[in-house]
Amino acid sequence: MFFVDTLEIEGLGNRSYLAGGSSAAVVIDPPRDIDQVIAAAARRGVRIAFVAETHVHNDYVTGGLELARLTGARYLVPAGAHVSFARTTVADGDTVTVDEGLVLRAIATPGHTPHHTSYALTEGGRGVAAFTGGSLLIGTVGRPDLVEPRLTEQLARAQHASAHRLADELDNEVPVLPTHGFGSFCSSSQAEGDATTIGKERETNDALTLDADAFVARILAGLDDVPAYYAHMGPANAEGPAPVDLTPPRRADAEEVTSRLAAGEWVVDLRSRMAFAAGHVAGSFNFEGNGKLATYLAWMIPWGKPVTLLAETPGQIADAQRELARVGIDRPAAAATGEPSEWIRAGEQLAAFPRARFSDLADAGERGDEVVVLDVRRGSERADGHIDGSVHIPIHELHGRLGEVPDGTVWVHCAGGMRAAIAASLLDAAGRHVVAIDDGFDAAVKAGLTPTRTGRTD
Incomplete structure (x- = not known):
């Protein structure tokens, strides 16, 4: 049988x-x-x-x-x-x-x-x-x-x-x-x-x-x-791919994390977007370990750029290492686990930014706040409806187009929150004031933001 x-x-x-x-x-x-x-x-x-x-x-x-x-x-x-x-x-x-x-x-x-x-x-x-x-x-x-x-x-x-x-x-x-x-x-x-x-x-x-x-x-x-x-x-x-090496990467202390950031390398925080927004190493990027880590990190990182992973547990590092190896990111340069306070040097402060719902964005508009709305969905998603006046830069293009984001506080959204969190971390690392909208896009309609449908744009 x-x-x-x-x-x-x-x-x-x-x-x-x-x-x-x-x-x-x-x-x-x-x-x-x-x-x-x-x-x-x-x-x-x-x-x-x-x-x-x-x-x-x-x-x-x-x-x-x-x-x-x-x-x-x-x-x-x-x-x-x-x-x-x-x-x-x-x-x-x-x-x-x-x-x-x-x-x-x-x-x-x-x-x-x-x-x-x-x-x-x-x-x-x-x-x-x-x-x-x-x-x-x-x-x-x-x-x-x-x-x-x-x-x-x-x-x-x-x-x-x-x-x-x-x-x-x-x-x-x-x-x-x-x-x-x-x-x-x-x-x-x-x-x-x-x-x-x-x-x-x-x-x-x-x-x-x-x-x-x-x-x-x-x-x-x-x-x-x-x-x-x-x-x-x-x-x-x-x-003909080489055998994969899933042995643990070298352990990085706070000094090494700082030096790798200073060298222009990518330091990737695998924690949840909620935890990252509440406190993270300034300059690090948030790619949730339980999201589409390999797809979006491999899509966005300059190919061959060293990457250091941060997570709460060694198991999360191992899971991420396995997933990244599947797309040719074979060996993290280093890794650190524990609390984010352990990843910064004495006297330094963790960075943070607020999270919000689409209803909060609607309230900001009613107050007359000057905000920049950044849509990081793909073009096919945006064609099915978008917020009037929003700026569109797909998430996979954002790292190379940060200079195109207008001045002001950036309220960034996607379809559900994961990609918005990635985008918010990139903007935060670049020194921008950012609000990550952690909400389903259907809520934009309920919030009275009247998304506009434009039809397919390629």
Whole structure:
């Protein structure tokens, strides 16, 4: 009897899979930190016989090469992928036997990348799972614009054809198990639900309900900004990632934290946005450890800039280190734990700034206070409604555009509070007076701030 275990990579919005039978298994699109994959196989009591990549990933560093090395598994990589390491190439129609009666078949599904390959798992000749990587997702498809801008429309059309091929070749009841679509920016849009089948996708997925021209027009109109760190992921994966080192970073005292800030390095406070606002090391930035840490820190930090982590406990440092390693930020320069008062030198004071709701912003307007409202959401979010007179700088652009924020007290908001906290920390570090709005954007309407809808702006 076969099994499929899902490994959630929540911070990046991806999934990996362990699938097998009574004695052997295959791993699909493993994360960089492969210890969790090995542990999952141990719980099942199976040998990892194969590691399979659906494509050269653009949003994270794979652990596939190292996992294959450690386990002795055959490393299956699409034949069209240009990589620099030894592997077993797979072409359309190739099969491998994972366990007795359990066969994995490669299906060429170009679109997310030119070489993208899905895998159909069959037991006794019956389809039991489709690992679709960045091809057919839940209610959407993987975005086609991550390889080369001139290929985007061509790859969008290939996505449409690939989705139809999967639907034509697989039975309605076959589960669709994608890698992307759960928060990853590799998805054209976010997944609608948590599970699906070929039959459900036939009824609901634009790639299967629209003709090619209509589908391409819709997908191209919906593409949003690409995280800057994606430019480094593909080359790292093609070269062959080094083994990850998750040993604890060196401990930094208050003097070292100060010197690293003075050197222009990034000092990142992983505590909650509430705790950070109440008191923090002046000049440090707030990226909550339980938010989308890897995505936004990797997106915003100058690539290769040393980063020092601050947190309440060593466990929080370890969790952050694991997540950052998945996107190629391999070793923090240093770390410190405890209370923020321990991270500053004697005689220095912690910095702080206020938090507020949209109702507080409305009250400030009624009083006639002169405020600057800064919207740090993406353009697609702003197009669905924004506050009249607000300044728009997406969070991932803010560090390089701080000089564009008008003078005055800055009330910064996003859709829910996390990105506003990041932005507030950047502005505070730059010496600006800031108020972080920690509120859902729907509350702006209730507060009488009359958000304006402008329509899609790209």
